[in-house]
Amino acid sequence: MLTSIRFALPYLRRRLALDILPRLFFAGSALIAIVSLPQWVDEQRSAIAHETDDATAMLRRAESTKVALEAVDLPLGDLLTSLREQSKLEIRVHRPSFAQQGVDENSPCSLRVRDLPLAAALDRIAAQLRIAWTVRAWGIELASSEHSTSIVFSRSWDVASLLGRVGDASPNPATRPATRPAARPAGDGDPGPNEQLLKAIRLATTPGELWDEDGGQASASLDPSGLLTVTATTRTLERIDRLLVSLRGAAPRPAANTAPPPNSPSATPPAANPNTPPAAFFPRPSDKAETLRNSLQQRTTIDFVTAPLPDVLEFLADRHKIDFVVDARALEDAGIAPTAPVTLALRDAQVRHVLDRILDDLGLAAATHDGTVWITTREQAATHGELRVYPIGDLVSQSVPATTASELDAINQRIGQHVQPSQWEENGGPSKRIPLLTTRSLVVMATPEMQDQIERLFAQWRSLRTGQPLFPITSTDTVIVSRAYTIASLLGPAPDMDSVKPKQVVALLKAELHDVKWTEPGCSIQAVGKLIMVRHTNATHRRIIELSREWTAAR
Numbered sequence: 001m002l003t004s005i006r007f008a009l010p011y012l013r014r015r016l017a018l019d020i021l022p023r024l025f026f027a028g029s030a031l032i033a034i035v036s037l038p039q040w041v042d043e044q045r046s047a048i049a050h051e052t053d054d055a056t057a058m059l060r061r062a063e064s065t066k067v068a069l070e071a072v073d074l075p076l077g078d079l080l081t082s083l084r085e086q087s088k089l090e091i092r093v094h095r096p097s098f099a100q101q102g103v104d105e106n107s108p109c110s111l112r113v114r115d116l117p118l119a120a121a122l123d124r125i126a127a128q129l130r131i132a133w134t135v136r137a138w139g140i141e142l143a144s145s146e147h148s149t150s151i152v153f154s155r156s157w158d159v160a161s162l163l164g165r166v167g168d169a170s171p172n173p174a175t176r177p178a179t180r181p182a183a184r185p186a187g188d189g190d191p192g193p194n195e196q197l198l199k200a201i202r203l204a205t206t207p208g209e210l211w212d213e214d215g216g217q218a219s220a221s222l223d224p225s226g227l228l229t230v231t232a233t234t235r236t237l238e239r240i241d242r243l244l245v246s247l248r249g250a251a252p253r254p255a256a257n258t259a260p261p262p263n264s265p266s267a268t269p270p271a272a273n274p275n276t277p278p279a280a281f282f283p284r285p286s287d288k289a290e291t292l293r294n295s296l297q298q299r300t301t302i303d304f305v306t307a308p309l310p311d312v313l314e315f316l317a318d319r320h321k322i323d324f325v326v327d328a329r330a331l332e333d334a335g336i337a338p339t340a341p342v343t344l345a346l347r348d349a350q351v352r353h354v355l356d357r358i359l360d361d362l363g364l365a366a367a368t369h370d371g372t373v374w375i376t377t378r379e380q381a382a383t384h385g386e387l388r389v390y391p392i393g394d395l396v397s398q399s400v401p402a403t404t405a406s407e408l409d410a411i412n413q414r415i416g417q418h419v420q421p422s423q424w425e426e427n428g429g430p431s432k433r434i435p436l437l438t439t440r441s442l443v444v445m446a447t448p449e450m451q452d453q454i455e456r457l458f459a460q461w462r463s464l465r466t467g468q469p470l471f472p473i474t475s476t477d478t479v480i481v482s483r484a485y486t487i488a489s490l491l492g493p494a495p496d497m498d499s500v501k502p503k504q505v506v507a508l509l510k511a512e513l514h515d516v517k518w519t520e521p522g523c524s525i526q527a528v529g530k531l532i533m534v535r536h537t538n539a540t541h542r543r544i545i546e547l548s549r550e551w552t553a554a555r
Contacts (some may be wrong), residue, residue, distance in 0.1 A: 055136035077105030090139030097144035160226030246282030251439040288371030327376035332526035393440030492552035502527030
C-alpha cells in the first residue's frame with residue numbers, strides 16, 4: 001500500500017502543477033473579473049461622462065472668449081499661435097488629415113476680427129481653407145471635415161415633457177414605466193411625437209456632419225419613457241441642447257401643480273401661454289445679431305461707378321458698423337472675381353436692399369451668421385441655415401388634438417407655399433420645417449432671410465386673427481363617417497376590372513392620400529370582401545371622390 005502511494009505521489013504532483021492549479025487560477029481570475037465588471041463599467045461610464053462634460057465646457061469657452069486680429073496671408077501656424085495666446089486655449093492641427101486636404105501650417109490665411117468669439121473666428125478660418133474644427137476634452141483641433149465629424153460624444157436628456165408626458169417624468173429613468181402611449185399615434189404618413197422630435201433633432205446638426213442612416217457617425221435614440229440619447233460631435237450636442245431649451249420655451253405652460261422634468265436644460269426660458277401671443281421665436285437673437293439686424297435696416301445713399309466690391313463693402317462697413325466676410329474660395333470656385341466692379345446709385349434705401357441689389361447683379365448672395373454678413377455664392381448662401389422654433393399655440397385650437405394637428409399641418413403647408421417655395425426640402429431645396437403637436441410649435445431650418453419672412457408672416461396673421469385659430473377646421477369637415485366604395489366606383493368600369501384586388505386599391509388610396517392620418521382614433525381603411533371600407537372625416541371622403549373622378553376620366 002505504501003509502495004503504491006509512493007509511486008502515485010509524483011503523478012499527483014504533476015497533475016496538480018499542470019492541470020488542477022491552472023484551472024483554479026483561471027476560475028479565480030474569472031470570478032474576480034465578474035465581481036469587478038460592474039465597477040469597471042461604472043468607471044468607464046464616468047470617464048466618458050467627464051470627457052463629454054470637459055468637451056462641452058471647452059466649446060462654451062470658445063464661444064465666449066473674444067479675440068481680435070488683423071492678418072493678410074499669414075501662415076496658419078502663426079495665426080493659430082496668436083489665437084492660442086489670446087484665448088489661453090490649446091489649439092492644434094491634425095496633420096495627417098491636413099495632408100490629405102493639401103493644407104499645412106504654412107498655408108496662407110487672412111483674418112480681420114475685432115472683439116469676435118473664438119468659435120466664429122475659427123469658422124472663418126475653416127471656410128477659407130475648406131477644413132473644419134472640433135472640440136476635444138483637451139482643447140480645439142483643426143482637421144478635415146471627415147476627421148472632425150468622427151470625434152463623437154454621447155449625451156442624454158429627459159424630454160418627457162416635450163412628448164406630452166410631464167406628469168409621469170421621473171428623476172430615475174429606470175423607475176419610469178417601460179411603455180407609455182404616444183400623444184399622437186404614428187401611422188402611414190403620420191409621424192408620432194417621438195418621430196417628430198427626432199426629425200427636429202436632426203435639423204440641429206452641424207454642417208458637414210452626417211447621421212448613421214446616411215453613413216455618418218451621429219445617432220439618436222428616444223425610448224418610450226422619454227429619455228433622449230444622442231451620439232454626435234460636441235458642437236451638434238450643444239446645438240441640440242439649445243433646440244430643446246427653445247422647444248421648452250415654445251411649449252404651452254403646464255399645469256400649476258406639475259413640476260418640470262428634473263434633467264431639463266437649466267437655461268429654459270418661460271413657457272408660452274397658449275392664450276396670449278408668445279415670443280416671436282426661440283432662441284432669441286444675441287446682442288450682436290440684433291445689432292446687425294438694426295444696421296441692415298438703416299438708410300443709406302451710395303453712388304459708385306466700377307468700384308471694386310471690397311471698396312464698396314468697406315464703405316458700408318465703416319458707415320454702418322457691419323462686419324463683412326468674403327468667401328473668396330467659393331467665389332473662386334464659381335469663377336467670380338472677389339474684386340468684381342460695382343456700378344450702382346441709390347438714395348435713402350435700406351442697407352439690406354442696397355446689399356441685395358449689389359450682390360444680385362454679381363450673381364452672389366449674403367448670409368448672416370454670428371452677427372457677421374458672409375458674401376458668397378447663391379448656392380453656398382442657401383446652406384447657411386439658421387434654426388428657429390416658432391411658438392404658434394395661440395394660432396391653433398387647444399381642445400381636440402386631431403383638430404389641432406390639422407391646423408398645424410395647414411399652417412406648415414402655407415409657410416411652404418408663401419415663403420420661397422423652391423427652397424424647401426419637398427421641392428428639392430435645403431430648407432426644412434417640422435411641426436410639433438405636443439409643443440404647438442414649428443421648427444424651421446432655413447436661411448436668415450427666409451426666417452425673417454416667416455416671422456413677418458406670423459406677425460401679420462396674429463394681427464388678423466388675435467386669439468383665434470388661424471385656419472380653423474369646420475365641424476362638418478371633422479365629423480367621422482363610414483362609407484363603402486366599390487372598385488368600379490373608384491376606378492370606373494373597365495373590362496379588366498376583375499383582375500384588380502381591393503387590397504391593391506387600398507394601397508393606392510394610401511399612396512395618393514399620403515398626408516391623411518389613418519391611425520387617428522375611429523379612423524381606418526380596409527378591404528372587406530369586394531368593398532373598400534373607409535371610416536374618416538368628410539374632408540377625406542371628398543378627396544377620395546375627387547380622386548375617383550380623376551381616375552375615371554383618365555380611363
